[in-house]
Amino acid sequence: MTVAQVPRRRRRRAPSPWHLVLVPVALLMAAPLVWMVLTSLSTLEETRRFPPGLPSSLHWANYATAWHDSPMAHWLVNSAIVSVTCVLSNLVLCSLAGYAFARLRFPGSSILFIATLATLMVPFQVVMIPTLLIVKHLHLVDTLPALVLPNLATPFGIYLLRQFFLSLPVELEEAALMDGAGRLRILRSILLPLMGPPLSTVAVLTFLSVWNDFLWPLVVIASPSKMTVQIGLATFTSAHYTNWPVLMAATVLSQIPVFVLFLVGQRWFVQSIASTGIK
Amino acid sequence: MVSPSVVLIAVFGLLPVVWAFWLSFQHNDLQTPGQWAGLDNYRQLAHDPVFRDSVRHTVVYTVLFVPITLVLSLLAAAALNRRVRGITLYRLAVFVPVVTSTIATGVIFTWLLDPDYGLVNTILAKLGLPTSGFFSSPHSALFAVVIMTVWGWVGFGALIFLAALQGIPQDLIEAAQMDGCSRSGAFWRIEVPLLRPVSGFLLVWLTINALQLFDEVYVTTKGGPLHATTVVVYYLYQQAFQFFHAGYAAAIAVVLFAVIALITLVQLRLTRDPSTAGERR
Numbered sequence: 001m002t003v004a005q006v007p008r009r010r011r012r013r014a015p016s017p018w019h020l021v022l023v024p025v026a027l028l029m030a031a032p033l034v035w036m037v038l039t040s041l042s043t044l045e046e047t048r049r050f051p052p053g054l055p056s057s058l059h060w061a062n063y064a065t066a067w068h069d070s071p072m073a074h075w076l077v078n079s080a081i082v083s084v085t086c087v088l089s090n091l092v093l094c095s096l097a098g099y100a101f102a103r104l105r106f107p108g109s110s111i112l113f114i115a116t117l118a119t120l121m122v123p124f125q126v127v128m129i130p131t132l133l134i135v136k137h138l139h140l141v142d143t144l145p146a147l148v149l150p151n152l153a154t155p156f157g158i159y160l161l162r163q164f165f166l167s168l169p170v171e172l173e174e175a176a177l178m179d180g181a182g183r184l185r186i187l188r189s190i191l192l193p194l195m196g197p198p199l200s201t202v203a204v205l206t207f208l209s210v211w212n213d214f215l216w217p218l219v220v221i222a223s224p225s226k227m228t229v230q231i232g233l234a235t236f237t238s239a240h241y242t243n244w245p246v247l248m249a250a251t252v253l254s255q256i257p258v259f260v261l262f263l264v265g266q267r268w269f270v271q272s273i274a275s276t277g278i279k
Numbered sequence: 280m281v282s283p284s285v286v287l288i289a290v291f292g293l294l295p296v297v298w299a300f301w302l303s304f305q306h307n308d309l310q311t312p313g314q315w316a317g318l319d320n321y322r323q324l325a326h327d328p329v330f331r332d333s334v335r336h337t338v339v340y341t342v343l344f345v346p347i348t349l350v351l352s353l354l355a356a357a358a359l360n361r362r363v364r365g366i367t368l369y370r371l372a373v374f375v376p377v378v379t380s381t382i383a384t385g386v387i388f389t390w391l392l393d394p395d396y397g398l399v400n401t402i403l404a405k406l407g408l409p410t411s412g413f414f415s416s417p418h419s420a421l422f423a424v425v426i427m428t429v430w431g432w433v434g435f436g437a438l439i440f441l442a443a444l445q446g447i448p449q450d451l452i453e454a455a456q457m458d459g460c461s462r463s464g465a466f467w468r469i470e471v472p473l474l475r476p477v478s479g480f481l482l483v484w485l486t487i488n489a490l491q492l493f494d495e496v497y498v499t500t501k502g503g504p505l506h507a508t509t510v511v512v513y514y515l516y517q518q519a520f521q522f523f524h525a526g527y528a529a530a531i532a533v534v535l536f537a538v539i540a541l542i543t544l545v546q547l548r549l550t551r552d553p554s555t556a557g558e559r560r
Contacts, residue, residue, distance in 0.1 A: 016363040025355055026372035032387045032430060033375060035398055039390065048396055097284035112285055119292030123491055123539055125512050126532040127295035129302060129525050133309070134290065150291040153284040212380040214494045219520060230382045234498050237386050244390050251383050262378045270374060273435070274442035 040248035047244050062249035066236075069246070072253055074225050075232035080257070082144060082228060083210040086151045090206045091199055093153040098161025099187055103173075113162070120155045124215065132219055146220045147228065151210055157202045160276065164198040165191070201272040204265070211258060229254045299536075302529035309525045320530035330531070332506055333514040336421060340510060341489040343425045344432075348485055349478065351429065352436025357466060359437060360444045370441075377434040385498030388427040389414060414500050417507035424508055428495055432488075436481055443477040444470060479550025483543050490539055511535055 039047060040062055042055035066072060100106075101113045131150055132141075140146040173186050181189075217228045227235070233254045240247055262269055303320055307313035324330055359370050376384070391398050392413035400410040413423040447470055455465045493512040496502060502509035502517070509517075511531065519528035 016361060018358060018361045018363050019365075021358045022361075022363070022366075022369045025358060026369045029376060029430070029434065030372040031398075032384075032391055033379070035391060036383075036387050093284045093287070115293055116285075116288055119288055119296070121540065121543075122292075122296055123487070123532075123536060125491060125493075125515055126299050126536045127292070129309075129519055129529055129532070130295035130298035131291060133298070134295065149287075153287045155288060155292060158284060158288075208378060212378075212382075214380070214382055214497070215516075218497075230380055233382050233386065237389075237498065244393075244396075247386060248390065251386050255379060255383050258378050258380070259375070262375065266371065266374075269378065270370075270438060273377065274438055 036248045036251055039244055040252050042245050044243060044245055059245065062245040063253065065246045066250040066253060069240070070232065070236050070250065071224055071227075072229075072232065072250065075227050075229040076253075076257065078144060078226065079211055079229040082147045083207050085148050086210045087203050087206045089148075089152045090154055090157045090202055094157030094161050094202055095187065095195065095199070097153065097158045099165050099183070099191070101158065101162045102165035103170075104183070116155045116158055120159065128215065128219060131216075135220060141220060142222050142226055144226060147210075147217055150216070151206070154206065156276075157206065160202060161195075161198055164195070168194065197271075200268050201276060204268055204272040205276065207261075208258070208269075299529050299532055302526050303533045305526040305529075307525040307529075308523040309519070310523070313526060316526060320527045321534075323527065324530055324534065329506065329509065330511075330514060333509045333511045336508060337490060337492070337510045340421060340425060340492060341486060343422070344428055344489045345482065345485045347425070348429050348432045348436055349481060351433045352481070353440050353471070353474070353478075355433060355437040356440030356444055357470075359441050373437050374434045376431050377438060379431065381431065381494035382498050384427060384431045385495045388423070388430075389499050392423055392427075415504060417503075417505040420500050420504060420507045424492075424495060424499065427499070428489075428492070431495070432485065436485070439477060439481055440474065443474050447473055475550065479547065482550060483546045486542055486546065487539055490535065490542075 038055060041058045041060070042062075043059050046053075046055055046059075097116075101109065101116075135141055135146045135149070138149075140149070168191070172190060176186050176190055211228075212230060213228070214230045214234070217231045218234070221227055221231060224232070224235070233250060236250050237247060240250075302313065304316055304318070305313035306316045306319070355373055359366065359373060392400070392411075394400060394410070394412045394415050397413070399413075403410045411419050411423075414420050451469055451473075452462075452465045455469055456462065460468065491512055492510050493516065496508050496510055496513050497516075500508045502513045512535070515528045515531040515535070518524045518531065
């Protein structure tokens with residue numbers, strides 16, 4: 001293609017031809033979720049007719065059925081407790097450890113840091129069975145603390161915050177150190193105000209991974225009242241198989257908290273994921 | 280100040296790794312103390328036809344899932360990188376699956392791909408195309424899993440590619456167009472090569488996740504029909520928590536770990552661009 005093409009005018013008002021690509025792409029990606037919502041508002045008969053179509057009227061009763069036929073409220077509360085605890089503890093513990101690894105030299109500090117990074121590369125399936133045995137020794141099987149404990153401090157959060165502290169000039173802290181301020185004090189009053197972006201990234205990624213986690217809760221939780229919303233939904237699915245309107249209503253309910261947070265903080269979510277490349 | 284994290288990571292990060300290796304040399308039913316088994320588990324693994332099948336399914340799945348997701352993500356990101364009206368809405372539609380849980384994805388696709396009343400078969404039938412049993416047929420189940428997980432991951436790939444595309448200086452492309460390069464020529468010859476480090480990262484990340492496929496299989500097919508979607512991690516789960524062969528499952532985990540580590544190293548080597556070695560973006 002050696003022939004020069006006339007550069008297209010950028011600022012013209014006519015609709016861009018890219019809409020022809022973007023509309024089908026967006027429709028394809030949104031279709032499963034739109035269909036979920038439409039089905040959740042249909043009657044069972046409407047989902048069995050051919051061809052399928054829009055619900056004749058909004059059938060909210062499916063949501064009531066899903067809510068009453070399952071401990072959905074319990075599951076949502078459990079998921080919220082576990083995720084929020086993990087987010088808070090990650091914010092505190094990863095800040096402390098990240099700061100120590102970035103600024104303090106102590107015996108074994110580099111080995112400890114390398115060991116921390118190494119655990120980042122290990123797939124969860126490898127450590128799953130031993131982790132279950134550890135939790136068993138602690139007599140915590142089938143309790144919420146079992147879901148929280150392994151996620152209290154994640155190597156990824158420590159790494160992210162260490163890199164952030166390394167990017168800050170040491171001069172910021174030197175004056176305070178001379179005046180005799182302790183490290184914790186420096187962290188709290190000088191560095192904390194600067195830590196908004198990395199902390200929000202840790203919060204978003206921890207929340208997403210804990211809220212959507214499935215395998216670990218599946219392995220360690222048995223009683224319906226202790227389930228998180230993901231295993232709850234999976235068991236509900238096996239119990240109500242083929243009652244699609246109710247199942248879709250339950251799925252919507254299980255996703256609402258994350259969707260609402262995503263819509264409110266879309267910028268944060270997108271930036272957090274884009275800047276670290278972790279889902 | 281580092282100690283709480285170090286203790287946690289030692290107990291829930293390092294100890295289990297060592298323990299996993301140790302377990303893989305044991306017969307252990309998760310209830311009674313284990314018995315030393317030497318290399319029995321590994322020897323058995325080498326001759327286990329179901330394990331061999333699970334490896335084959337995982338390989339087929341990965342070979343389909345990773346390239347399809349990579350290419351679709353790149354194309355979606357290219358389209359989302361335009362300044363057109365409503366672009367926020369388009370981006371929203373593509374990114375929402377990123378925060379949708381694997382379980383919700385599984386439930387939704389079981390319904391969409393339902394052989395009798397599902398939307399997809401209805402549309403196929405209307406267009407006069409052959410319908411499919413999807414999850415209910417051993418011939419199509421694995422491909423249905425590919426379709427479902429590609430949907431779940433394209434948004435993530437597009438998000439990463441889009442961030443990288445926006446980091447490319449606009450001058451570069453304008454200069455190329457000045458020199459007579461078409462817009463699409465500039466995309467394929469300038470932007471795509473510049474995306475090499477990001478593509479390498481995504482390739483590794485998608486492969487690691489493909490090899491660890493579990494959630495979506497658990498919620499849609501439970502490894503069936505006729506073992507057609509029994510992938511390695513699903514088989515590991517069955518061995519550990521349905522048959523209580525925890526030592527055997529640990530051996531599977533160790534093999535999986537070794538393969539993932541090896542593939543990651545090779546892929547990182549292959550995709551490393553000498554001019555940008557060391558930096559990720």
